[in-house]
Amino acid sequence: xxxxxxxxxxxxxxxxxxxxxxxxxxxxxxxxxxxxxxxxxxxxxxxxxxxxxxxxxxxxxxxxxxxxxxxxxxxxxxxxxxxxxxxxxxxxxxxxxxxxxxxxxxxxxxxxxxxxxxxxxxxxxxxxxxxxxxxxxxxxxxxxxxxxxxxxxxxxxxxxxxxxxxxxxxxxxxxxxxxxxxxxxxxxxxxxxxxxxxxxxxxxxxxxxxxxxxxxxxxxxxxxxxxxxxxxxxxxxxxxxxxxxxxxxxxxxxxxxxxxxxxxxxxxxxxxxxxxxxxxxxxxxxxxxxxxxxxxxxxxxxxxxxxxxxxxxxxxxxxxxxxxxxxxxxxxxx
Ligand code: KG4
Ligand code: ZN
Numbered sequence: 001x002x003x004x005x006x007x008x009x010x011x012x013x014x015x016x017x018x019x020x021x022x023x024x025x026x027x028x029x030x031x032x033x034x035x036x037x038x039x040x041x042x043x044x045x046x047x048x049x050x051x052x053x054x055x056x057x058x059x060x061x062x063x064x065x066x067x068x069x070x071x072x073x074x075x076x077x078x079x080x081x082x083x084x085x086x087x088x089x090x091x092x093x094x095x096x097x098x099x100x101x102x103x104x105x106x107x108x109x110x111x112x113x114x115x116x117x118x119x120x121x122x123x124x125x126x127x128x129x130x131x132x133x134x135x136x137x138x139x140x141x142x143x144x145x146x147x148x149x150x151x152x153x154x155x156x157x158x159x160x161x162x163x164x165x166x167x168x169x170x171x172x173x174x175x176x177x178x179x180x181x182x183x184x185x186x187x188x189x190x191x192x193x194x195x196x197x198x199x200x201x202x203x204x205x206x207x208x209x210x211x212x213x214x215x216x217x218x219x220x221x222x223x224x225x226x227x228x229x230x231x232x233x234x235x236x237x238x239x240x241x242x243x244x245x246x247x248x249x250x251x252x253x254x255x256x257x258x259x260x261x262x263x264x265x266x267x268x269x270x271x272x273x274x275x276x277x278x279x280x281x282x283x284x285x286x287x288x289x290x291x292x293x294x295x296x297x298x299x300x301x302x303x304x305x306x307x308x309x310x311x312x313x314x315x316x317x318x319x320x321x322x323x324x325x326x327x328x329x330x331x332x333x334x
Contacts, residue, residue, distance in 0.1 A: 001075040001315065002068060004099070005308025006059070008051040008092030009084025009112050010137065011035075011042045015058045016304030017066040017074075020312045022122055025066035027298075027305050030054050033178065040171050048087030055095050062304070071103035076320065078311025081109035082328030083138070089327040097323055106320040108311040113333045115306035116268040117145055119295040122309040126293050129261045133252065133281070136269030137163035137178075142207050142255045143333065145266070148313045151334040154255050155207030162244060163271045165211040169240050172222045173233045183237045184274050190231075190238025195221055197243040199250065207255040214243055245280040252281065256288045263290045273300040 001020035008014075011032040017025040032050045036042050068074060079096035082089055093109075100107040116134055120126050131154070132143045140157040160168070163180055170179020175186065197217045200210040218240050225232050252265075265285055271277065272294050285292040299306060314320070 014304035018308035082331035130264035135271035159212035187237035190234030192238040192242035195239035
């Protein structure tokens with residue numbers, strides 16, 4: 001089975017063709033970083049326009065690279081139908097519907113978060129069920145993944161997502177966009193003990209998150225330093241990252257106590273690319289006897305292969321969609 005996957009929910013135009021026996025036949029990601037850089041964050045209208053300009057030719061290129069001659073040689077088209085910036089989601093969904101209807105192949109409306117959740121199964125044999133820590137630019141949740149399409153929430157952020165906090169800290173320190181990788185790089189040479197930021201929710205029951213107090217505390221420190229030096233920035237990044245890791249660690253401990261499934265933890269979403277956080281999560285997983293899984297680095301951030309793969313998984317259990325489905329800006333997994 002060969003499935004075309006299309007992802008346009010944020011600032012990456014991404015297309016891939018993936019097979020049910022786990023081969024990635026093509027995998028193209030076009031970042032809109034340059035378009036959004038002057039604004040320090042993603043501008044929805046610019047994103048939608050950039051998806052329109054790029055998507056057709058990227059689909060053609062993905063088909064060619066995969067050696068798939070005609071759309072009717074595909075077994076299905078899978079597309080991110082939400083959640084995300086609605087202009088971009090509409091662009092992807094319209095193109096996917098056009099291809100699926102012209103070629104008379106099934107269409108699968110994929111929840112972007114399910115794409116992140118299941119990616120690890122494309123590259124490794126991770127059986128269901130598992131616990132999922134989903135940390136991206138828009139989401140921060142701990143879920144119990146019971147099956148394809150079957151999710152239960154254990155906890156989630158009550159304010160900012162973790163990736164969003166990384167991006168905002170980067171913006172405060174004028175490090176550029178997207179912020180996560182830049183904060184991580186500076187943090188490497190910083191003193192994580194120099195600033196004591198608040199470990200929000202620490203010690204509280206449940207496994208909800210809060211990052212807005214941390215973000216505000218970072219802003220206060222950054223604003224209070226006159227002529228901020230490179231070393232100051234490195235120390236702020238290191239202190240911020242260590243604080244974020246402490247919060248994650250504390251919340252995961254509670255999640256482990258609440259979860260009664262198999263002791264498997266999957267970490268997914270853009271922030272799963274952070275090596276420092278991963279190291280900290282590995283320690284806590286070891287302590288509690290959990291096996292830990294991550295998608296490979298190039299599949300952590302948004303891509304088409306994760307959408308195509310979620311399409312494979314959904315199709316296997318008969319979850320195809322009627323072509324009349326609507327794109328959604330908001331769409332919960334549970
Ligand atoms: O999953 P993703 O590509 O898009 C969303 O669905 O949101 O995640 C993007 C987020 C951004 O906030 C970005 O700053 C963050 O993931 N990110 C990182 C790292 N790489 C990407 N955060 C921390 N450390 C990283 N290395
Ligand atoms: Zn994402």
